[in-house]
Amino acid sequence: xxxxxxxxxxxxxxxxxxxxxxxxxxxxxxxxxxxxxxxxxxxxxxxxxxxxxxxxxxxxxxxxxxxxxxxxxxxxxxxxxxxxxxxxxxxxxxxxxxxxxxxxxxxxxxxxxxxxxxxxxxxxxxxxxxxxxxxxxxxxxxxxxxxxxxxxxxxxxxxxxxxxxxxxxxxxxx
Numbered sequence: 001x002x003x004x005x006x007x008x009x010x011x012x013x014x015x016x017x018x019x020x021x022x023x024x025x026x027x028x029x030x031x032x033x034x035x036x037x038x039x040x041x042x043x044x045x046x047x048x049x050x051x052x053x054x055x056x057x058x059x060x061x062x063x064x065x066x067x068x069x070x071x072x073x074x075x076x077x078x079x080x081x082x083x084x085x086x087x088x089x090x091x092x093x094x095x096x097x098x099x100x101x102x103x104x105x106x107x108x109x110x111x112x113x114x115x116x117x118x119x120x121x122x123x124x125x126x127x128x129x130x131x132x133x134x135x136x137x138x139x140x141x142x143x144x145x146x147x148x149x150x151x152x153x154x155x156x157x158x159x160x161x162x163x164x165x166x167x168x169x170x171x172x173x174x
Contacts, residue, residue, distance in 0.1 A: 001048055001164065001165075001168045002164070002168075003046045003048070003051065003160075003161070003164045004164065005159075005160035005161070005163040005164045005167075006046055006051060006157060006160045006161050006164050007044055007046045007051075008160065009153075009156045009157055009159075009160035010044045010046070010051060010053050010157070011044055012156075013053065013149055013150075013153055013156070014042030014043075014044060014053055014055070015042075016145065016149050017042065017055065017142070017145050017146050017149055018040045018041065018042055018055075020144075020145030020148075020149075021040055021141050021142045021145055021146075022037050022040055024139070024140075024141035024142075024144065024145065025037050025141050028139055028141060030064060030139060030141060032101055032104055032105065033100070033104060035058055036057060036058045036060070036061050036064065039056065039057045039058040039061070040055075040056070040057050040061075040142075041055070041056045041057075042054065042055050042056070043056070055142075055146075057142070060097065061142065062082070063082055063136060064136070064139050064141065065138065065139060065140060065141055065142045065143055066080050066081060066082060066138050066140075066143070067080040067082070067135065067136050067137050067138030067139075068080055068082040068083060068084055068135050068136040069082065069083040069084065069135045070083075070084055070085075070131075070132065070133050070134040070135030071083075071084045071085035071132055071133050072133045072134075073133065073134050073135060074135065075134070075135070076134055076135040076136060076137040077135050077136060077137060077138050079138075080135075080138060083135075084131075084132045084133075084135065085132070094128055094131065094132060095124065095125075095128050098124045098127050098128045098131070099120065099121065099124040101124075102120050102123050102124045102127065103120050107123060108120060108123050109122070109123045109126060
């Protein structure tokens with residue numbers, strides 16, 4: 001039995017979630033390099049007895065979406081499953097990422113006394129230390145469109161599966 005309508009319903013859901021997530025990244029100015037934007041994908045696998053819909057993105061996309069509790073404060077992301085300082089993450093990953101971001105944005109702090117620009121490395125260190133201590137606020141760029149589309153997904157799947165079964169029965173009963 002070919003589940004064309006079911007596959008189409010799942011593809012529509014996946015396209016919607018990816019498109020809205022990408023739109024949220026752009027609107028929230030979270031797409032600096034474009035790597036998270038470009039990494040957002042989905043995959044539909046439909047078999048006669050089951051169907052699967054999977055979403056993919058860069059690893060740090062989960063942190064952007066859900067936020068991260070800081071080492072000393074969980075004020076920014078109190079419900080996040082992630083926290084800095086647990087020892088489970090990649091060592092130096094935040095520092096490298098912030099350093100790349102600072103250089104790409106050409107962003108530098110000024111020294112208070114002399115008024116000179118700090119180096120990119122010093123600016124990245126100050127930002128990294130602040131993020132590590134205070135955390136990252138959740139953007140929900142992926143969660144919001146997923147939850148919005150998921151409300152009606154069960155009805156769409158049932159309708160599509162009903163059409164597929166009806167079509168299968170009509171073709172095979174004749």
